[in-house]
Amino acid sequence: MEEEKLTAREEKVSPLKLNSVQYVVALLLVVLLAGLWRLQVVSADNYRVLAEQNRVRKVPIMAPRGKIFDREGRLLVDNYASISCYLLREPARDWDADLPMIAQGLHMTVDQIQYVLRRYQFAPKYQPIPLKQDLSPDEVAFIEAHRNELPELETLDEQRRLYPNGGFAAHLIGYVGEISENDLNKEKYAFYQAGDVVGKSGVEATYDAVLRGTDGSRDVVVDSRGREVGQLGQQDPVPGKDLRLSIDLDVQMAAEKALEGKTGAIVAMDPHTGEILAMVSRPTYDPNQFAVRLTKEYWNKILNDPDHPMMNKTIQAQLAPGSTFKIIMSYAGLEEGVAQDMHVNCAGGGTFFGHFFACDKHHGGVDIYHAIPWSCDTFYYTLAERLQIDTIAKYATAVGISQKTGIDLPDEATGTMPSTAWKLKNFHDKWYAGEVISVGIGQGAVQASPIQLARALSGLASGGALKRPHVILDGQISQQYQQAILDTYAGSGEKQVSLKTENWQIITDAMAETLNSGTAAASHLEGVDFAGKTGTAQVMSHAALARSGGGHKTVPNAWFVGMTPRRNPDIVVAVLWENGDWGANAAKLGAQVVNTFVEKQRKKAGNLMKVAEAPKPATPLENAAKKEEPVTN
Incomplete structure (x- = not known):
C-alpha cells in the first residue's frame, strides 16, 4: 500500500517539470543580478549625481542693477535691500494643505497663491517660484518660525529699485518689472526666464543689458526635509554697470517745477551734441509702484486717466x-x-x-x-x-x-x-x-x-x-x-x-x-x-x-x-x-x-574767472629767494 502511494507521488512531479522550475528560478536570478549590476555599476555615477542634487541646493544671489546718475554724477536712481519669498519645488511635495497657512502668514489669499502657481506650472522644476516680494519684518519672522512645517518656503535677499519721489524724470528713467509671458517670446529676451526683473520703459529698458548685471549663486547642504545645514561654495554676482545720463539735475528740476500741475511736456537739448539736458512729461506716474508687484488698483488708476500719465x-x-x-x-x-x-x-x-x-x-x-x-x-x-x-x-x-x-x-x-x-x-x-x-x-x-x-x-x-x-x-x-x-x-x-x-x-x-x-x-x-x-x-x-x-x-x-x-x-x-x-x-x-541754464553757466564762468584771477602761490624756491633778499629803506 505504501509503495503504491510513493509511486503515485513520483508520477505527480516529473523530471521535466522540475527542470522547468529550476530554469525559471535561474532566469529570475539572472534578471535580478543584471538589474543590480546596472544600478550599482553602470548607473552608479548618475544616481550619485541625483543623490548629490537632493543633498545640495543652489540658491540664487541676485545681482544689483547699476545706479543712475545725472551728468555731474548726482545720484538719481539707487537700490535698497529687500527680502522676497520663493517657493521651492524640490523635493516635490503636495502644498495644497499648506496653502491656507502660507496665505495667512504672507498676507495673501489662497487664490493669489494659486494664480502664481498656475503661472509657473510649465517652468523648470529647479526654478523657484516667486511668491511675494519686499516682505515685511513680520512676514520674514513667519517664514523663519515655520521652517519645519513649511520647508518649501525660502527667503532671498534682493536689491530693489529706489526712484525719486513724485515721479521725478519718470518718463526719461523708466521703471523695472517682472518679465511678462509676451516678453519671453521675443528674441530680445531669449536668455531671460520667468520671474526675472527687466527694464520696462525709458533708460531702464534701452540699457537693460548694461544695468542688469549677472546673478550669482550659493550651494547649500540640506537635510531630507529641505532644511539648510551647511554651505559648500558661492559664486558672487556681478553688479550691473552704473550709467550717467546727459540730463542736468538743475535744469531738470526747473522743467519739473515749470510744468507742475499742468498737462504737457518740456524737453531741453544741447544742439552741439544732441544731449538731452531735461525731459519732463505731465501727468506722471510713480515708478516705485512698479519696483515691487504692481497693484491692480494703481494700474487701473493710471490706465483710466484721460491725460495718459504713462505716455512720454x-x-x-x-x-x-x-x-x-x-x-x-x-x-x-x-x-x-x-x-x-x-x-x-x-x-x-x-x-x-x-x-x-x-x-x-x-x-x-x-x-x-x-x-x-x-x-x-x-x-x-x-x-x-x-x-x-x-x-x-x-x-x-x-x-x-x-x-x-x-x-x-x-x-x-x-x-x-x-x-x-x-x-x-x-x-x-x-x-x-x-x-x-x-x-x-x-x-x-x-x-x-x-x-x-x-x-x-x-x-x-x-x-x-x-x-x-x-x-x-x-x-x-x-x-x-x-x-x-x-x-x-x-x-x-x-x-x-x-x-x-x-x-x-x-x-x-x-x-x-x-x-x-x-x-x-x-x-x-x-x-x-x-x-x-x-x-x-x-x-x-x-x-x-x-x-x-x-x-x-x-x-x-x-x-x-x-x-x-x-x-x-x-x-x-x-x-x-x-x-x-x-x-x-x-x-x-x-x-x-x-534762465536756470544761463544762471548756472554764468556761475560756472564766474568761478573759473575767480580761479584765473587768484594770485599764484609762490614756489618754495621763490620763498627762499625772498628770504635772502637784502632789506632796503
Missing part, C-alpha cells in the same frame, strides 16, 4: 505744432527765394480758394522780418499758397518732421507731414490745393512731437546741423552696444541740411525779436540773447467747438520753442502745454528753464 509726451505726443511750424515755413520760403521780397497786407485775415481764413490781429503791412515775431497768419497763408504742399513737405521732412529722431528711448512717434503722395497712400484721394492754407500755420494734418520740433528748430539755428538726440553721456558703453542702439532706435539721425547764411541770419534774428517785441515779449530775459517762437494750435475745428459747448479740453494747445544764444545755441527748449491757450503762456515756462 516729449517723444510720443503727436499734435499740431501751430505757429512754431512757421519757422519751417520761413526756411522753405527763403531757400526757395519766395519769402525775401514777399509783402502782405494783413487786414485780419485773407481769402484763399473762396474761403476766408482769419488772423488774430490786423497787422497791416508784413514782410518776413516781422512775420515771425508778430506770428502773422495771413503772411503764412499766402506763403503756403505760393509754395504748395510738396515743396513745404520737402523742407519739413528735411529737418525731421514726420520722422523719428532716433533718440535712445522706446516707442518714439513719427508724426505726420502731409503731401500729395501721403494723402493718396493713406486716404486714396487726391490733394486739394485749398488744404495747404491750414498747413502754412502748422494746423491741418501736420503733427509733430516736442522732440522733433526741438531738433528741427535747433538745427536751423545751428546753420542746418541737426544732431541725433540721446540721453546718456558718450563713452560709457562699448562700440558694439552703441551700434546696436543706433540700429534699434533708427531715425533721421545726424544730418546737415542746406541753409544759406543770409537766410540763417534772417530766421534767427526774427526769432530773437519774438522775445523782444513779438508774441513772447513777456518772457524776455534781460541780458540774455534769448530767441524763440510761440505757437497756438486749435484742438478742434470751429464747428466742432460750437457743438462741444466749450470746456477746458477745448482750449488750444500752447507751444514754444526757445534757445540761447540765437545762433549756434547752447540750449534749445521745446514746451507743449496742452490746453494752455496762447503760446505766450508756454513761452513763460520755457523762459524758466533757459
Whole structure:
C-alpha cells in the first residue's frame, strides 16, 4: 500500500517539470543580478549625481542693477535691500494643505497663491517660484518660525529699485518689472526666464543689458526635509554697470517745477551734441509702484486717466505744432527765394480758394522780418499758397518732421507731414490745393512731437546741423552696444541740411525779436540773447467747438520753442502745454528753464574767472629767494 502511494507521488512531479522550475528560478536570478549590476555599476555615477542634487541646493544671489546718475554724477536712481519669498519645488511635495497657512502668514489669499502657481506650472522644476516680494519684518519672522512645517518656503535677499519721489524724470528713467509671458517670446529676451526683473520703459529698458548685471549663486547642504545645514561654495554676482545720463539735475528740476500741475511736456537739448539736458512729461506716474508687484488698483488708476500719465509726451505726443511750424515755413520760403521780397497786407485775415481764413490781429503791412515775431497768419497763408504742399513737405521732412529722431528711448512717434503722395497712400484721394492754407500755420494734418520740433528748430539755428538726440553721456558703453542702439532706435539721425547764411541770419534774428517785441515779449530775459517762437494750435475745428459747448479740453494747445544764444545755441527748449491757450503762456515756462541754464553757466564762468584771477602761490624756491633778499629803506 505504501509503495503504491510513493509511486503515485513520483508520477505527480516529473523530471521535466522540475527542470522547468529550476530554469525559471535561474532566469529570475539572472534578471535580478543584471538589474543590480546596472544600478550599482553602470548607473552608479548618475544616481550619485541625483543623490548629490537632493543633498545640495543652489540658491540664487541676485545681482544689483547699476545706479543712475545725472551728468555731474548726482545720484538719481539707487537700490535698497529687500527680502522676497520663493517657493521651492524640490523635493516635490503636495502644498495644497499648506496653502491656507502660507496665505495667512504672507498676507495673501489662497487664490493669489494659486494664480502664481498656475503661472509657473510649465517652468523648470529647479526654478523657484516667486511668491511675494519686499516682505515685511513680520512676514520674514513667519517664514523663519515655520521652517519645519513649511520647508518649501525660502527667503532671498534682493536689491530693489529706489526712484525719486513724485515721479521725478519718470518718463526719461523708466521703471523695472517682472518679465511678462509676451516678453519671453521675443528674441530680445531669449536668455531671460520667468520671474526675472527687466527694464520696462525709458533708460531702464534701452540699457537693460548694461544695468542688469549677472546673478550669482550659493550651494547649500540640506537635510531630507529641505532644511539648510551647511554651505559648500558661492559664486558672487556681478553688479550691473552704473550709467550717467546727459540730463542736468538743475535744469531738470526747473522743467519739473515749470510744468507742475499742468498737462504737457518740456524737453531741453544741447544742439552741439544732441544731449538731452531735461525731459519732463505731465501727468506722471510713480515708478516705485512698479519696483515691487504692481497693484491692480494703481494700474487701473493710471490706465483710466484721460491725460495718459504713462505716455512720454516729449517723444510720443503727436499734435499740431501751430505757429512754431512757421519757422519751417520761413526756411522753405527763403531757400526757395519766395519769402525775401514777399509783402502782405494783413487786414485780419485773407481769402484763399473762396474761403476766408482769419488772423488774430490786423497787422497791416508784413514782410518776413516781422512775420515771425508778430506770428502773422495771413503772411503764412499766402506763403503756403505760393509754395504748395510738396515743396513745404520737402523742407519739413528735411529737418525731421514726420520722422523719428532716433533718440535712445522706446516707442518714439513719427508724426505726420502731409503731401500729395501721403494723402493718396493713406486716404486714396487726391490733394486739394485749398488744404495747404491750414498747413502754412502748422494746423491741418501736420503733427509733430516736442522732440522733433526741438531738433528741427535747433538745427536751423545751428546753420542746418541737426544732431541725433540721446540721453546718456558718450563713452560709457562699448562700440558694439552703441551700434546696436543706433540700429534699434533708427531715425533721421545726424544730418546737415542746406541753409544759406543770409537766410540763417534772417530766421534767427526774427526769432530773437519774438522775445523782444513779438508774441513772447513777456518772457524776455534781460541780458540774455534769448530767441524763440510761440505757437497756438486749435484742438478742434470751429464747428466742432460750437457743438462741444466749450470746456477746458477745448482750449488750444500752447507751444514754444526757445534757445540761447540765437545762433549756434547752447540750449534749445521745446514746451507743449496742452490746453494752455496762447503760446505766450508756454513761452513763460520755457523762459524758466533757459534762465536756470544761463544762471548756472554764468556761475560756472564766474568761478573759473575767480580761479584765473587768484594770485599764484609762490614756489618754495621763490620763498627762499625772498628770504635772502637784502632789506632796503
